[in-house]
Structures are given as C-alpha cells and as structure tokens.
Amino acid sequence: MALRVACIGGGPGGLFFSTLFKQTVPDAEVVLFERNQATDAFGFGVVFSDATLNRINDADPVVRDGLRDHGTHWDDIEVWLKSERKSFTGNGMAAIYRKTLLKLMQDRAAEVGVDMRFGQYVPELSQLDGFDLIVGADGANSSTREQLGESLGHTSETATAKFIWFGTTCKFSGLTFVHRQSEFGNFAVHGYPISDELSTFIVETDEETWRKAGLDEFDASQPPGPSDLKTQRFLEKLFAEDIDGEPLVANNSRWANFRTRRTRSWHKGNVVLLGDAVHTAHFSVGSGTKMAMEDAITLVREVAAHQDDLELAFTNYEAERQPHVAKIQNQARGGLSWWEHFARYYNSFDPTQFTFHFFSRSIDIDKIRQRDPGLVESAEQDWLAKHGDAPLETSLIAGSVEFAGRKLSLTRQGGQPWLTGPGGRISLTTVPADADATTGLLLTAPDAEEGLAAVFEQLPDRAAAVVIQGGNPFTRILLSEEARLGRGLTSVIVDDRGPASNLTLVLSGRADAVATASMEATDA
Template identity: 90%
Template sequence: MALRVACIGGGPGGLFFSTLFKQTVPDAEVVLFERNQATDAFGFGVVFSDATLNRINDADPVVRNGLRDFGTHWEDIEVWLKGEQKSFTGNGMAAIYRKTLLKLMQDRAAEVGVDMRFGQYVPDLSQLDDFDLIVGADGANSSTREQLGESLGHTAETATAKFIWFGTTYKFSGLTFVHRQSEFGNFAVHGYPISDDLSTFIVETDEETWRKAGLDEFDASQPPGPSDLKTQRFLEKLFAEDIAGEPLVANNSRWANFRTRRTRSWHKGNVVLLGDAVHTAHFSVGSGTKMAMEDAISLVREVAAHQDDLELAFTNYEAERQPQVAKIQNQARGGLSWWEHFARYYNSFEPTQFTFHFFSRSIDIDKIRQRDPELVASAEQEWLARHGSTPLETPLGAGSVAFTGRQLVVAEQDRKLTLTGPGGSIPLTTDPADADANTGLLLIAPDTEAGLAATFEHLPAEAALVVIQGGNPFTRVLLSEEARLGRGLTSVIVDDQGPASALTLVLSGRADAVAVQGAEATNA
C-alpha cells in the first residue's frame, strides 16, 4: 500500500521535503498543509554560501536555478563604520528574495505531484490520523512540536540583543555590515541584495539603546501583519547616508530577540520534525534555510529506505543530522555573542582592528589569510605602526614588570603561582582581595556562559593583570573582554592552541597576551 505523507508547513524546508519525497517515492501520496496563502511571505532574503550549496543542488536543482536566474552573488563581505569601508574577500555567497524562492519551490512541488493545500491550519494532529507519516516543518513557533509535548526535550535560549527585519530599495553590492552610533547608543545593519531592486536590511541594537530611543512602544504581541512604523522612520533617518536616502520596506517588521532552539528528540510516534521547528542558529551565520533543506534530504533518504520501520528511519535521521546541526549552532553562538557586544567593540577599536575582530570570531588568522591576505596584512601593519613591533613581540607592562613579548607562562615556583615571560615574572593570586598593582589575579572561567555574570563579580578594581584559564575558548574570551574592555584591566588568556590562535587573540584585541602552562611553554 502506498505511503500517505502529510507535511505541515510550506516554507523552504517543507516544500523541499515534499518535493524530494514525491520524486523518490513516486507512488506515495504527499500532502502539504500551509496555514498562509501561497503568495504570503514574511521576511525578505534567503542566503546561501557557495560552500554549502552542493548537497542541496545534488538533491534538486530548484535552488541552483533560482539563484542563477533571479538571485544575486558576491565574493566580498564589507564592514562600514566611522567613515571607513573595510572588506573581506573569498566569501562566495548568493541570495534570493524569499517570495521568489517560495514561488519557484511551489512550482517545482506541483510539477512532481505534491498536493499543496494553502490556507489550511492544522491545530490538532488527530486531524491527520489517516496519514502514515507526519512531518512538522512549521517553523520556530511550531504548533506540531508543541503538540508533541515536553518529552522531546525542547529548549529555547533568548539572546539579549534586539533585532528587526526590513528591506530597502538601496542596492548593496554584497553582504554589508553597517554601524552607526546615535545619541541613544549603537545600531548595526546586516544588509545584502536579494533582487535587482531590493536588499535585506536587518538592524540590531542592545535593549538599553532600544528603550532610550523610544522604540519599545510598538505592541509586538499583536498578530502578524502590522509593522513598526516609528522604528522604520527612525532607522531611515539614522542610516540615510548609508542607503543614499532610499526608504526602508516593511513586511511584518517588528522588534524581537533571537531565540536559539535545541531539541533532544526530533520525533514521536509517526511524527517527525525538521528545520526551525527543532533547531535555530543566529541569522549572522545564514544557515537556517540551508539546515532545514539538508534535514529534508536526510529524512527523505531514510524514510524511503525504511518505509516499514519509521522508528529506524527517524533514529538514523537524527544520528546524522543532530551532530551537524550542533556544530553550526556552536559556531553561531560566537557570532550571536559578537552582536550582543558590538557597541563595546565599536567604542574600543579603530576600523581595521574592529573588522579583524569581527571576522576572527569563529576562524583564526591563518584561515582569514587564506581567503584575504590583504585584510590580515592591513591589520598587522596597523598594529606595527601603532606599537613598533609585531603583536606577539610587543612589550607589555604589568605592575613593575615590563615583559618584552606577549607569549607568557603560568607556572608554580616554590609553591607560588607566577606569570613568567621575557623580561621578568609577576606573582599571581587566586583571591581577588590579594590582587594589587604588582600582583596578578588568576581567574577560572566558567564552563558555560550562564556562569559568566557571577565570575565577573570576582574581577578586581585593581590588579597588575588578570590571567584567565579553564572554561572553554568562548567563556575565556568573554571574561577577558569584560576585564580588558569593560574594566580597563590587562588580560592574559591561557591558550594552548598554538601560534595562530595566540596571534589571533592578541591582534584582535580579545586579550593583551597569551600564556601556556608550565612545561608546555618550554617547547613552544
């Protein structure tokens, strides 16, 4: 008997799954339910990096052909701030208007025989009892997931930064990050072209700035549809110079906080979930649609191979996709954190170091150099002009000690902790009360971001320097930046990842110096 498949949700993930399944199992009945009309599309652009498209293109050419015929492509990412424009090349990407992509995918689904039912909401899964397989592809606020209950182990972590999604008739040349400081605080844009006459225009800011600017007055609890026009006018004025006076375009545009969603189990009974319904990653990594479509590829393959054993199909699907998604989410956390703190970086760094700090948030200097040696050269030349030495050979004063380089060693001598390097050594204490102008504090970073606030309380008002170890690379950096950029202290990160990592940490301004422990440094 032919399999009867219901897919809830008509976004890219649901459409791709339905199309692929009908192609792979032609005798199956595939019905897609979408609560909105076929022509409804919230949001603006969808972005794909060149490196991630191969698997999707191999499964079905609809995205490749759509990007070729209706999309835009670029190699450079640009950062605009303080009157300067910096670029990072070697980052091939393409974007397409979401509305255009959905129409192409709907046409493709119809071509292969998917029964698409628009304007049909499924508030109760019992309505679909006569289907053998139910796929929930209904987005981050998935009703399907909610109906399956707490046994899935779903969690959502809310970011502190506020964001709002507009379009603009200004045509950016590629992915562009624009920073502006207003009288209320800092705002930043993720802008990129999605057609010949429209660009995506996502704005982020911190909550304090958002409130000071009076942008918290729109009632975001009302149903989708109305947009925040006060914010639209405010941002059009703030970024007028950057978008040549062009208007912003609203489409259900309202402020929100990004929520990173994780789910332990992606299925229950004959119901399985994909895409944003079970996982999200901050839009700065541009992977949401890609992840949903790759979920669809894996799920189609496994269900087609195990039609008589859906539990096995779902288990194989999760075993393949969950580690891949977790990797992207871990990478995205660093990007999300950067956007939560971008005002601090804007205020602390000049444009070149700011740009290097931004692009090194998830990759080290060697990988950046492979893509764009000129960006690395400009960052190194600016440092040399400012300090007279290369980053790791630049002198560093700490109390009465003047280190002649920035690669140091944490060691125990005569049962006392010290920080040693070329030029001398300085005693360390683990008690913040004992830190002073000639004594450094050794501070243990927490294992998770949730523990940072409590650790910040241990930062002293005065210390020769703060040495940060333990935790993980992410928490060590955030603790170091709080010490260095937030409190004006000299910070040293204990890092054993090698010369490229050490150089990246210092050149980017994440730390003043890098240390290794004991014997590890002898061979460094």
C-alpha cells in the same frame, strides 16, 4: 499500499521535503498544509554560502536555478563604520528574495505532484490520523512540536540583543555590515542584495539603546501583519547616508530577541520534525534555510529506505543530522555573542582592528589569510604603526614589570602561581581581594556561558594583570574582554592551541597577551 504523507508548513524546508519525497517515492500521496496563502511571504532574503550548496543542488536543481536566474552573488563582505569601509574577500555567497524562492519551490512541488493546500491550518494532529507519516516543518514557533509535548526535550535560549527585519530599495553590492552610533547608543545592520530592486536590511541593537530611543512602544504580541512604523522612520533617518536616502520596506517588521532552539528528540510516534521547528542558529551564520533543506534530504532518504520501520528511519535521521546541527549552533553562538557586544567593540577599536576582530570571531588568522591576505596585512601593519613591533613581540607593562613580548608562561613554584616572561614575572593570587598594582589575579573561566556573571563579579578594581585559564575558548574570551574592555584591566588568556590562535587573540584585541601553561616547578 502507498504511503500517505502529510507535511505541515510551506516554507523552504517543508516544500523541499515534499518535493524530494514525491520524487523519490512516486506512488506516495504527499499533502502539504500551509496556514498562509501561497502568495504570503514574511521576511526578505534567503542567503546561501557557495561552500554549502552542493548537497542541496545535487538533491534538486530548484535552488541552483533560482539563484542563477533570480538571485544575486558576491565574493566580498564589507564592514562600514566611522567613515571607513573595510572588506574581506573569498566569501562566495548568494541570496534570493524569499517570496521568489517560495514561488519557484511551489511550482517545483506542483510539477512533481505534491498536493499543496494553502490557507489550511492544522490546529490538532488528530485531524491527520489517516496519514502514515506527519512531518512538522512549521517553523520556530511550531505548533506541531508543542503538541508533541515535553518528552522531546525542547529548550530555548533567548539572546539579549534586539533585532528587526526590513528591506530597502538601496542595492548593496554584497553582504555589508553597517554600524552607526546614535545619541541613544549603537545600531548595526546586516545588509545584502536579494534582487535587482531590493536588499535585506536587518538591524540589531542592545535593549538599553532600544528603550532609550523609544522603540519599545510597538506591541509585538499582536498577530502577524502590522509593522513597526516608528522604528522604520527612526532607522531611515539614522542610516540615511548609508542607504543613499532610499526608504526602508516593511513586511511584518517588528523587534524581537533571537531564540536559539535545541531539541533532544526530533520525533514521536509517526510525527517527525525538521528545520526551525527543532533547531535554530543565529542569522549571522546564514544557515537556517540550509539546515532545514539538508534535514529534508536526510529524512527523505531514510524514510524511503525504511517505509515499514519509521522508528528506524527517524533514529538514523537524528543520528546523522543532530551532530551537524550542533556544530553550526556552536559556531553561531560566537557570532551571536559578537552582536550582543558590538557596541563595546565599536567604542574600543579602530576600523581595521574592529574588522579583524569581527571576522576572526570563528576562524583564526591563518584561515583569514588564506581567503584575504590583504586584510591580515592591513591589521598587522596598523598594529606595527601603532606599537613599533609585531603583536607577539610588542612589550607589555603589567604592574611593575615590563615584558619584552606578549607570549608569556603560567608557571608555579612551591604552590605559588606566576606569570613569567621576557623581562620578569608577576606573582598571582586566586583571591580577588589580594590583587593590586603589583599582584595579578588568576581566574578560572566557567565551562558554560551561564557561569560568567559570577566570575565577572570576581574581577578586581585593579591588578597587575588578570590571567584567565580553564573553561573553553569562548568563555575565556568573554571573560578576557570583560576584564580588558569593560574594566580597563590587562588581560592574559592561557591558550595552548598554537601560534595562529595566540596571534589572533592579541591582534584582534581579545587579550593583551597570551600564556602557555607550564605549571611544573621552576627555579627561583
């Protein structure tokens, strides 16, 4: 007997699954339920990296053809701030208007025989008792997921930064990050073209700035539809020079805090979830739609191969997809953190170092050099002009010691830790109250981000240096930047990952120096 499949949610993930399944199992009945009308589309652009499209294109040509015929493509990413524009090449990407993509995917689904029922909300899964398989592709606020209950192990982590989505009739040439400082604080834009007439315009800021600017008055809890017009007018004025006086375009535009969602189990009984319903990653990595569509590819393959054993199909699906998703979410956390602190970087760095800091948040200097040697050369030349030596050969004053370079060692003699390097050494204490102008503080970063607040409290008012060990690269960097940029202390990160990592940390301004751990006894 033919399999009966219901898909809840008519976004790209749901449409792609339904189309692929009907293609793969032609005798199956595939019914897609979407609560909105076919012409409804909230949001603006959908972005795909050239490097990630192969698998999607191999499964079905709808995205490839849509990007070719209706999308925009670019290779450079630009950063605009303080009246300067910096670029980073070698980043092939393409974008398409979400409304256009959905129409193309709806047409493709109809072509292969999917029964699409728009304007039909499924409030209770019991309404679908006649279906053999139910796929929940109903987004981050998934009703399907909520109905399956706590046994899925779903968690949600809310970011501190505020964001809002608009469009603009100003046409950016490619992915562009625009930074503006207002009287209330800093605002930043992710902008990119999605058609010949429109660009996506996502704005982020911190909550304090958002409140100071009086942008907290709109009731974001009301049903989808109305947009925050006060914010629209405020941002049009603030970024007027950057968008050539063009207007912003609203579409259910309202402030929110990004939520990173993780789910231990993606299925229960004959119900299985995909895309944002079970996982999200910050939009700065541009992977939400891609991940949902790749989920669909794997799920179709496994269910088609194991139609009589859905539990096995779901287990195989999760085993393949969960590690891939976790990797992207881990990468996205560094990007999300950058946007939570971008005002600090804006105030601390000149445009070149700011740009290098931004692009090195997830890749080191060697990988940046492979894509754009000019960006690396510019960052190194700026450092040389300012300091007179290459980054790791630049002298560093730490308390009463002037090190002749910034590649140091963490050593121990008779149980006493020392920061050692060319020019001398500094004794270290692990007791914050004992740190002073001649003594450094050795801190251990936490393994998880939640533990950072407690360690921040241990930072002293003064110290010859703060040396940071343990934890992981992410928590060490956040602790170092709090010490260096937030408290004005000299920070040293213990980093054993090699020359590229060492150089990246210092050149980007994440640390004043790096140290390798050599904790065996040394001579006096």
